Every structure is written in structure tokens, then in C-alpha cells.
Amino acid sequence: MYLVDTDIIIDVxxxxxxxxxxxxxIAQEGIAISTITxxxxxxxxxSRDAVTREKILRFxxxxxxxxxxxxxxxxxGEIRRDYRIGIADAVIAATALNYGMxxxxxxxxxxxxxxxxxxxxxxxx
Numbered sequence: 352m353y354l355v356d357t358d359i360i361i362d363v364x365x366x367x368x369x370x371x372x373x374x375x376x377i378a379q380e381g382i383a384i385s386t387i388t389x390x391x392x393x394x395x396x397x398s399r400d401a402v403t404r405e406k407i408l409r410f411x412x413x414x415x416x417x418x419x420x421x422x423x424x425x426x427x428g429e430i431r432r433d434y435r436i437g438i439a440d441a442v443i444a445a446t447a448l449n450y451g452m453x454x455x456x457x458x459x460x461x462x463x464x465x466x467x468x469x470x471x472x473x474x475x476x
């Protein structure tokens with residue numbers, strides 16, 4: 352199972368060449384996103400437009416949405432403290448560790464220091 356980082360979702364929404372095909376390929380093994388990714392995507396200016404917002408939400412419904420739990424929150428805090436990465440990336444890393452998922456991201460540098468975290472960088476980047 353793959354936990355897709357926000358940057359990959361943005362690539363697909365913006366029509367980045369090869370991103371949709373890559374996502375469809377890994378979807379066969381299962382794809383999910385964290386609730387923090389939903390928040391990050393909706394925080395973009397484009398979502399102010401009601402039609403665009405609905406298109407984004409419709410797209411996000413194709414993913415299993417993994418909720419933020421107390422356990423994930425505690426581990427995310429530890430990751431942020433120990434590895435000095437942003438809270439959103441810490442939540443994504445903690446979620447992946449909690450469920451044994453592989454994080455799919457173009458921002459490998461943000462995650463590579465987190466011990467035990469499995470990463471997959473897309474082949475279209």
C-alpha cells in the first residue's frame with residue numbers, strides 16, 4: 352500500500368506530464384492519502400472557486416483517506432522533534448510508519464532521514 356504525498360497530488364491536479372499514468376500504475380497495489388494532504392490541497396488558492404473545489408474533492412475521494420489518530424500524532428511529534436522536518440511531512444511519515452506503507456513523493460529529501468520509512472520516488476520526475 353502506498354501513501355501518496357501532497358506533491359504528487361498537486362502534479363496530477365496540474366496535469367504534470369506522466370503523473371496521472373504513474374498514479375494509475377501504483378494504484379493497482381493500493382493508494383491512500385493522509386488527512387493532512389487533504390488540508391494541504393484545500394489550502395491552495397485554486398480551491399476558493401466552488402467548481403474547482405468540487406473537482407478537487409471528487410478526485411481526492413478516489414483515495415483511501417487515512418485519519419490522524421493520537422498514536423500517529425505522537426509519532427509525528429517525535430519525528431518533527433528528532434528529524435527537524437515540517438509538521439505536515441512528519442504526519443505523513445508517521446502515518447506511513449504506523450500502517451507499514453511506502454511514502455510516494457518527489458520530495459525524498461524531506462523524508463529520507465526518517466529511520467524505517469520506505470520511500471518511492473516517481474519515475475516521471
